[in-house]
Amino acid sequence: MQTAIGQALHLIYPPQCLSCDALVTTDFGLCGACWRDTPFIAGLTCDKCGAPLPGETNAGSSPECCDDCLTVPRPWHQGRAALLYRDNGRRLVLALKHGDRQDLARPAAIWLARAARPILTPDMLIAPVPLHWRRLLTRRFNQAALISAALSRELALDHCPDLLSRTRRTPSQEGRDRDDRFSNLAEALAPHPRRGARARGRHVLLVDDVMTSGATLSAAAEACRSAGARAVSVLALARVVKD
Structure with missing residues (x-):
């Protein structure tokens, strides 16, 4: 029928x-x-952020890292991304984020599930990077939460949309250099007062729409670790890389 x-x-x-x-x-x-x-990421990738690397995939080799992840310590275990943030990858992300294309969450979850396959574990708890409540009122939805909810259904894994919260409203990251981005997010994220305990002893998979410097995901990962997470991995729909 x-x-x-x-x-x-x-x-x-x-x-x-x-x-x-x-x-x-x-x-x-x-x-x-x-x-x-649409620049889907394939082949050899950075084990920390998912950025593409020269060479071919070799499952038997030790993990490789990009220059950014060798330079900046990452407070998470592993990371992946589905797209490069350029061309149609950028247009799709912006359509979801600012164009009210909430229908893009489901295909994004399918692409992310494929990208995340090497880092998944059966007990993972999926959680989005949170928005400040004032920004949420303006935008009406958190695009990271839409993607993470669709991903949890796609992978049949636990989901906690409010595992973390924003303790203060941060100015936009647009136009900031790496140091400013990290300074802007310092102590801006924390475990949710009532939901944060769900991270204790779990492997948390953090989901966001775009990773640039990694400052937002670093703040989120630190918040998960402060809540007692056993491990933290990250997943971004799109990764900004240098040309």
Whole structure:
């Protein structure tokens, strides 16, 4: 019955590309042109942040790290990202974040599940990087929470959307250098007074839409560790990398 209904709906409302109006064969898909313009991360990646590295994947080798993660200590165990933050990857992130394209959370979760496969553990607790409540009122939703909720359903893992909270409203990170970004986020995130205890003894998988310097995810990871998390890993929909 569901298959017949689905086929009927596809006849009436043919699936469209997530990024443009072109018709596609499946829901939550990209047309050929948009797929080619979407920089999915594949091959050898940094074990800490998921940035692509020169070379090919070698499951038997020791983990590799990018220059940023060799320079800046990361308070988390492992990390991955699904896309590079450029071209159609950037457009998709901005459409979700500022264009009210909440429908992009589900395909984003599918892409993230694929990227996260090497770092997943059965007992992981998925949690998003939080927004300050004032910003949440303005934006109406936390894009990281939408993605993390869809990811938890995709992976059948526990989810805690309010594991962490913002203790103060921080100015935008836009235009700041690395040191300013870390200083701006210092002590800005903390375990939620009522939910933070869920991190104790767990491996927490933190989810955010974009990783640039890693300052936000570092503050979130430190908050998880202060709540007693056994380990913390991170996952970003898109990773900003130097050209």
